[in-house]
Amino acid sequence: MYQSIVMTGLGGQGIITLANLISEYASENGLKVSLFNAKGMAQRGGRVTSEIRLSNDPELDFGARISAGKADILIGMEIGETINSLSFLKEGGAVILLNYAYIPTTMVLKKEPYPSFEQLTELYSGKTKELFAVKEPKHPYNMFLLGVFTAVAPAIDAGLSFYSKQSVEEGIAKKLKRGLEENLQTFNGGYAYGQSLLQHV
Amino acid sequence: MKRSIIGNQAVAYGALAAGVDVASGYPGTPSSEALTELLHFSQNNNPSPYVEWSVNEKVAFEIATGAAWAGKRALVTMKMSGANVAADSILSVAYSGTKGGLVLYIADDPGVEAGMPEQDTRLFAQWAGLPVLEPADPGRVYELTRYAFELSEKCELPVILRSVTSVAHAKQEVEGEYTYKPLGRKPEFEKNIFRYTKAGSAICIAQHEALLDRLAVVERTVRDTGINMMVESGDRNGLFLVAAGALIPYVREALSSWDHQNLSTLFLESVYPLDKELAGKMFEAAETILVLEELEPFVEMQLRSEASRLGWNGSILGKLDGLLPRVGKYSQEVIGRGLKTLASGMAGHSAATSRPVVSSERSDPGNEESAAEQPVAAELSVKHPITFCAGCPHRGTFLAVNRALKKIGLNQDNTVVTGDIGCTILGMNPPFHTCWTEVSMGSSIGLAQGFYWAGIENPVIATIGDSTFFHAGIPPLVNAVQHGANLLVIILDNGWTSMTGFQVNPGTSEQFQAKGARRVDIEGIVRGMGVENLQVIGPFDQEQSIEAIIKALQQEGVKVIISQAECALTVARREKRTLIYQIDSQKCTFCRSCLRETGCPALYVTANGKKSKHGQVMAIDPQACTGCGLCYTCCKFDAIHEQKLGG
Structure with missing residues (x-):
């Protein structure tokens, strides 16, 4: 098994926490893991991208970065940045799309149209059938998405079935001390949402 | 013991395992976490090395050099642009060599993910005459950092450990000791003016010769370690693939899913000086050689020169023939293109027909094919310009500058405001559009004087952050005072080196200074230079700030405004x-x-x-x-x- 996962969005959305949780959990399950966070401008509302590569073969060599057309799974946390990341996804790869837009000041002032969630899902559906549209997310988004991911990951690839609800919950409890109850609640909400999406795929 | 750490942290733990005594540096993405990790270690462990964020890279390098000349082991860290700041001392110290291990960790940024030039430190190293190690991944960063100290001592030369963003920020499991092993050496500095001064032509000529002799020792020493590995394929087809540093894992990955496994390989993690003996062995067996390396054709040029010296008449595929780009980081597509060309045996192919299309976009893999293959995505594409954080005091300063200019009949399109490195440069972005220039650390104040002496009629304003002012803003301000330029310098003092991750600088509040360190007062420095028109403002008080700026713009000579309020993010972390x-x-x-x-x-x-x-x-x-x-x-x-x- 060999997986490349890309997450994309904006600084402040908790992408790096999400990427850390997903990759540390894979590492604890004996996988060879590489995580790259491109976060140069994270604190200033800029684009953040996390690249996770997983393998269950410890001898398999791979670099940290994911090239165009090589991502098996793409998790998009902000509409605009997810559109910018389309070329990451391989043909037929799985994509989890979050309905959240942050419109830059200049576009608000000039009343320029910002791409909609419908445009985003339409764009991606041209590249893959394995599309999970998270239309009604709850805050904090990263925990909600972790729930969705945990629910759909085993369906995407049997090699990812170690992401089980109970085990990830335990992982969250170990890593997050602040606001644990709220985070777990959101995670569970995301998990249920993910399960409902699976039924529609 | 295994831990998941990023490449920069691996520098720290490699240095600790080597018993580093002194570590210094100046923050700069993508290098900063190396010294941050060491600082954290030193604050929580005893024994520990001496670690400091220095005022700039030149000073940091000199501190490390002093320690190494006294026989201790020393590490200095910086981003590629920092090497330019330290260049004067680096080139001079190369002539003198070192006693104790002296390692310069410099991180480059192919693809410009952190926003500075695509400067290739390997060329800088060659210019200085210093050996370069280029580790492939975080695990190798740990090993080679450790080894760099040994190599430095054996060859009596500073060693450059060169990394790139894709390695420096990659988090992987690294086998290491994660402890500090002090060597307990007694500091001893030999008085030897022939080695440690440059006073006189005879001394300098002898030092230049000594440097070249030491480089020859490096070549032999590294050869025995097996850091550079050549594997010849069984079927002797004459096809060789050479890959350097960060590209090695990607090439291994490409080869593992590649039909043509009959290529011979030479993987280089010691890229300067070239191991000529090893290269000679390759030339004996090779007919066509593909060289894979990011940025400049550094290994390729060395190989071409050696090939020419040996009279080898095979062909080399790389950047100089136009096959591969000199811009951006390499994707698997670029590596694959190289491999295909090599496998097809396209020796002596025409550069004109194989010239690659180099995207003008930042080399984000997500952007690579967006224009050509994804027209809809390109049409919908939006950019999120980076801006000041919520609560950032710089917002108040730039707002006040714009409001003050408007009030006296000027505006940001007819008044030159020079910007500087760090968060403050975001004053160039919307909605402010205030800053006109960004060149290098401290350059805002020098450039502003040039605009004034050029005769620009409207007032000229320089804006600079606190850490940048300490780093390289003081000499140009001294110059302005001496020569009587007419300009306003606004120092945006938020108390931290924020852009790179909130490092302490000389102006940081006393309570956050390291044990035994103290705060240096910007106001005192400016007054000490003889600046008479000095005002201190709080940028959230807009009335006071606008009034101060208007007043300063109406005065003659050098005026300084210090706009003081702590970085909103450090406040939020604490209160x-x-x-x-x-x-x-x-x-x-x-x-x-x-x-x-x-x-x-x-x-x-x-x-x-x-x-x-x-x-x-x-x-x-x-x-x-x-x-x-x-x-x-x-x-x-x-x-x-x-x-x-x-x-």
């Missing part, structure tokens, strides 16, 4: 908020002055308005608002009000 601002949707007319003037990311558009035409109003994200109140100063409809937070 609970007591008040925020909110917008009354009944009063908001959706004029958007608040957003137009401040561009604060806490402001957003929402529905539910009554006064506005389309039912839209502005709102403030209560999670993001820090209560700075700048939006309040923009509202003409009394729609923005304070809200106290409980507790």
